[in-house]
Amino acid sequence: MAKVQKPLPIVTPLDEPYWKFTQRHELRLQRCSRCRQFRFPASAVCPECDADAAEWIAVSGNGTLFSWVVFHKCYFPGFAQEIPYNVAMIRLDEGPMFISNVTGVDNAALRKGMRLAVYFEDVSEEFTIPKFRPGQDPGR
Ligand SMILES: [Zn+2]
Structure with missing residues (x-):
């Protein structure tokens, strides 16, 4: 298939x-x-x-986790392999709110205010999607 x-x-x-x-x-x-x-x-x-x-x-690509949800049910067939996955709101250090996924950490370990850093996932020839994973706290 x-x-x-x-x-x-x-x-x-x-x-x-x-x-x-x-x-x-x-x-x-x-x-x-x-x-x-x-x-x-x-x-x-x-x-x-x-x-x-x-x-x-x-922008720096650094921010903090503001809020998130975890999808346990498959609403979109293209995401079936990733269940359960999160959709998160990340407050960039520069101010804007960003919606993406946080990877590299168990969903149960997500915490409001945790430091995150952007990385880039090449999903096709034309598109690269910014995603986030736990990042170093820049000296705070
Ligand atoms: Zn203006």
Whole structure:
């Protein structure tokens, strides 16, 4: 039987740069050129100051676990091999909230506030997905 594929991201003109950077294993987020607030997900206009100018800034990829759920039931056939898996909200050190998976740690050992670091999983020729695993606490 053919392997069931996981759904791939749907790219828009706004977040196309994001996916190009992840392909290069770089985590860059759109940041307002005027007020310097990050816009994640990317947007055409800054929700803080209405400016449209923006740039793609490299972020550390470090953050803390804010919240998570663990999927014990298979809702998506492409994820059947990974049950049980988590879907987590990670607060990046730069501020934006990121949704991804935390790997490299048992789901039962996940703790709010634990330090996490990004890594990149190449899932196809076109897509690389940022994921997180326990990371070193940067001197705090
Ligand atoms: Zn702004």
